[in-house]
Amino acid sequence: MSETQETTLEMPSEEMRRFGHDVVESIVRHFETLRDRPVVSWSNRDELEALLREPPPEDGMELGELLGEFEEKVVPHMSHVDHPRMFGFIPGAGTFVGAMGDALASGHNIYAGTWIESSAAHQVELVVVDWFRQWLGMPESAGGTLVSGGSVANLTGLVLAREVRLGDMREDGVIYTSELAHSSVDRGARILGFRPDQVRKIPTDEACRMDVDALWEALLEDAEARRWPFCVVANAGDTSTGSVDPLSDVADFCAAQGLWLHVDAAYGGFAVLDPRGRELLRGIERADSVALDPHKWLYTPFEAGCVLVRDFRRLYEVFHILPDYLVDVAGGPQNVNMCDHGIALSRSSRALKIWLAIKHFGLGRYRAVISRTMGLARYAQELLEATPGIEVVSPAVLSVVTFRYVPSWESDEEEIEQVNHEIRQRVWESGAAMITSSRVRGRYVLRLCVVNHNTRRADVEEVVRLIGELGPAVRER
Ligand SMILES: Cc1ncc(COP(=O)(O)O)c(C=O)c1O
Structure with missing residues (x-):
């Protein structure tokens, strides 16, 4: 090619239309066929190396062929965390509308870092985050920003806590959190330079809630040792x-x-849209900062997290830095620059997909779905309680129930763990559903979490039936 010939990455409109249409078709097929696909599906590294390792081609490929490769080589090797019988971890099930919101945000190449580069996208973000604020019942002074997920939201909350309450980094600063806190709290503290012993884990009571008496005791101990407690991270789910x-x-x-x-409401926060959830989460409105995850119980495609701060200005005070090369886009109270309110400068509009979906479905539908999933978790608990050999370890307070199979044959704790591990494994191998494990007060448990908007009673019945059958069967392996 001659040096004077101009090379661009532009495409003819017709080609864009055709490819866009085919991509939408692929996404629609995903939603249409999801229920019939295996929930758990992965391949080992060697297989995927053989399938996908190659140098980037010097000359490009035809788009139809490329989409075919995606369908053949990528899709079959992924589990479906949005499958209606995905009950493991905290499932994430985005909506088609949300996916199209992402397509619009990236298609319009929205740069949601500074006001002047995307004022309306900024305004949409302010509106969406303000909806969240109202749902939680936080004061009007509160506001926040959308981030990649709960981990970054927790990190941001810890940054604020340290800056506002501790000032300079201190060797003797102490964070209190529940022994059941999410690992992102430890990771956030580590990123900020706190040692593990500066994050004190407070024991939980019978209901797995932070024991406030134990919190007082820890505080007295730390006061005596002349340490400097500055933050509590509480769980809302x-x-x-x-x-x-x-x-x-x-x-x-x-x-x-x-x-x-700081309240970690990454999983449970949107339960405030349900009357029981609202009651359970009472007090969240008094938090200095809250982590939320729209990509969990608000059905937003990955990624979408949110940090809400009681005094929105704190984010600006802590994160704002104005280098010479950004003077031209300097914001202010009227023209908020989201890049001044968090870690990232370049950011996509995560608000758009949330805004589109909530406006399309209406809040009433979200309320109904969230309440329904909570009801389904209680239903799962009832079915598990009625299943011979199953012991419910913790009830479905929000939408997680933990349980284990206790074999009728003579068994010690180690054997119970092995048997339940085997049940978990066989549920995965069945392809019919996914459940995961954890530990509650040191004991191995299986857990079932209902979040997906498409999960039906029959799905819950199927997974519990499967677990009930696998319990006595695992001995024969
Ligand atoms: C309670 C809680 N906090 C934080 C996180 C981390 O969120 P993310 O995976 O969005 O970073 C999770 C993820 O499951 C969570 O359940």
């Missing part, structure tokens, strides 16, 4: 059991002691 810490009591404690209260 812990990942293992879905338990909610006594948020009002923890808020009283923090208010009395001048500690920052």
Whole structure:
């Protein structure tokens, strides 16, 4: 090619239309056929190396062929976390509307870092985050920003806590959190330079909620040792059991002691849209910061997290830095620059997909779906309780129930763990459903979490029936 010939990556409109149409077709097929696909599906590294390892081609490929490769080589080797019988971890099930929101955001190449580069996308983000604020019942001073997920939301909350309550980094600063806190709290503390012993794990009570008496005891110990507690991270739906810490009591404690209260509501936060959930989460409105994950119980395609802060200005105070090369886009109270309110400068519009989906389906439908999934988790608990050999370890408070099969034959803790591990494995191998495991007070448990908007009663019945059959059967392996 001659040097004077201009090379671009432009495409003819017709080709864009055709490819766009084919991509949408592929996505629609995904939704149409999801229920009939295996829930768990992966291949080992060697197979995938053989299938996908290659140098980038010097000359490009035809788009139809490429989409075919995606369908053949990528799709079959992925589990479906949006499958209606995906009950493992915290399932994420985006909607088609949300996916199209992502397509619009990236198709329009929205740069949601500065106001002048995407003022309306910024406004959409302010609106969406303000909806969340209202749902949680936080004051009007509160506001926030969308981030990649709960981990970054927790990290952001910890940054604020440290900056506001600790000032400079201190060797003696202490964070309190529940023994059931998500690992992202430890990771956030580690990123910030805290040692593991600066994150004190408070034991939980019978209901897996942070024991506030134990919190007081820890505080007294630390005061005596002249350490500097500055933050409590409370759970609004812990990942293992879905338990909610006594948020009002923890808020009283923090208010009395001048500690920052961060609530990790990444999983459970949107349960406030259900009357029972609202009651369980009472006190969340008093938090200094809250982590939410729309890509969990608000059915937003990955990625979408949110950090809400009681005093929105704190984010600006802590994160704002104005280098010479950004003076031209400097924001202010009227023209908020989202890049001044968090870690990332370049960011996509995550708000668009949330905004589109909520406006399309209407909040009423979200309320109904969230309530229904909570009801389905209670239904799963009832069915498990009625299944011979199954012991429910923690009830479905939000939408997680933990349980284990206790064999009728003589068995010790180690054998119970092996048997339940085997049940989990066989559920995966069946392709029919996915459940995962965890530990509650040191004991191995299986857990079932209902979040997916498409999960039906029959799906819950099927997975419990399968577990019930596998229990006595695993001995014969
Ligand atoms: C309670 C809780 N907090 C934080 C996280 C981390 O969120 P993300 O995976 O979106 O980073 C999770 C993820 O499951 C969670 O359940």
